[in-house]
Amino acid sequence: MRLAPGAYDYAAVPAVLALVLLVAFPPASVVALALAFAVLAFFRDPERTPAEGVARDAAVAAADGTVSVVRTETDEDGRERVRVGVFMNVTDVHVNRAPLPGTVEAVEHVPGGHMPAFTKTAERNERLHVDVGGLNSENEYRLTQIAGTVARRCHSHVDAGDELAAGERFGHIAFSSRVDVLLPPRFDETDVLVDEGDRSVAGRTLLARDPRAASHDGDEPQ
Structure with a gap:
């Protein structure tokens, strides 16, 4: 899936938080990881071509x-x-x-x-x-x-x-x-x-x- 520029920068914060929480409080780690994936989905950049003419x-x-x-x-x-x-x-x-x-x-x-x-x-x-x-x-x-x-x-x-x-x-x-x-x-x-x-x-x-x-x-x- 193509992503808009900067997608990984925004997703890095909840992704790193998920790693930290994996030790301190695993249930919260799942939430943080889900947020990281949600951010990546937000920056999706599908291919589109206008109709001919x-x-x-x-x-x-x-x-x-x-x-x-x-x-x-x-x-x-x-x-x-x-x-x-x-x-x-x-x-x-x-x-x-x-x-x-x-x-x-x-x-x-x-x-x-x-x-x-x-x-x-x-x-x-x-x-x-x-x-x-x-x-x-x-x-x-x-x-x-x-x-x-x-x-x-x-x-x-x-x-x-x-x-x-x-x-x-x-x-x-x-x-x-x-x-x-x-x-x-x-x-x-x-x-x-x-x-x-x-x-x-x-x-x-x-x-x-x-x-x-x-x-x-x-x-x-x-």
Whole structure:
């Protein structure tokens, strides 16, 4: 089973504790060992490949979990942008994937609090922004990993200049948290294919239909 980076570091603490408790109090040793295996299971990183044509026709989900935010907001350049947020609980896979292809332009860590990741106040939490560009400003989007009450570490696997394919891993978060996608300006809420409360699977669930692909479909002869 493939694991996200850092899995063994987190699992080492309960594993060592299990060895110590094996002498002092064997029943507790079993609990500690079970916790070590639970940590490894949490960091599981299954292989996933988006369906053929997804990179052209749609954006895919960035995270496993429950869709907690779908809204339109105004970005710093005054453009209307759609934000889709997914809350991950401790049983979800926490490896995050790129919804669309592009080039990483910047990776920025922002310090903050650790409120529950499913609340509105979580937008002031510690977070990590990954800005992805394309051939022009209509292709740019932002991925934001948001720390939660338990989640204290947002990990990026990419650096500025890296190329991302749709569905490719870009990072992971240690324990329950949230991932937001600020879609490119060409998308609006009518293009979004999920609703708040829906379940999503990173790299597999279709997040939003690309309006350019839809218009091309309409141009095809009948």
